[in-house]
Amino acid sequence: MERTCIKLNIPSDVFYLEPVRAFIGNLAQHLGFSRKRIADIQLAVDEICNNAVNHGSVSTEAVISLQISVRAQVLEILVQDAGTGVDWLTPERLSEIEANRSPKNESGHGIFLSKLLTDTYEMRYNAEGGTDVRVTFYQEN
């Protein structure tokens, strides 16, 4: 299969995360991922997008960009935010969240979950001052 790229731009608002999750789930199903793996993919993307909205963008005027690449047995998703959020996840803040994560805490589980559920997870700060999170999911044989 040749590499195919789908681009989605959504307003930075959790209202739009449900349709994104539905689309990703339908796409993964169409590509032949298992039911269990589809649930993992949907949860990981939900968590990453939720962080992009809550930490990476200051208002609904900001845009969250998703680039979804499909190639043989691999689904790769890049989520980019504008980096204008008031509670932006600096490297120091990220280290603090990960070090202090506890099941008893109400928050701080999103990145932990995303890393667990993906085959590869990469976070970078982009040239525009925002955050890029690139994840891949490999299809089981």
Add this chain to the structure above:
Amino acid sequence: MAKTDLMMLREDSGIKIIEIKTDLSSYAASDLRKMLEMLLEQKVDKVIVNLHQVHHINSTAVGALVGVAKRLRQNGGDLKICELADNLTRTFNLIGASTVIEIYESENSAITAF
């Protein structure tokens, strides 16, 4: 009986039971949090959240449940959850929240456990 589009609130044996009728990503989780906060303000001490119609839950919604369970226990009450699909159980287990919140296979067993 109070009812919203997303969740229904009823009572059984003196326990408030919230039946969720939507998947719990962050948008719906904010409504769940509001309903739980309302119950806390009303000094309700026993709550069960029935998730049998929920196919997805994220960490924001799990966090809301954990937070309210902790606050209820401080006053001698509790929040229990029941009827989780396998992938929801997996999410609670991965986060570790299944060590903080009691999970039951059926609503009846959750009621009996109070």
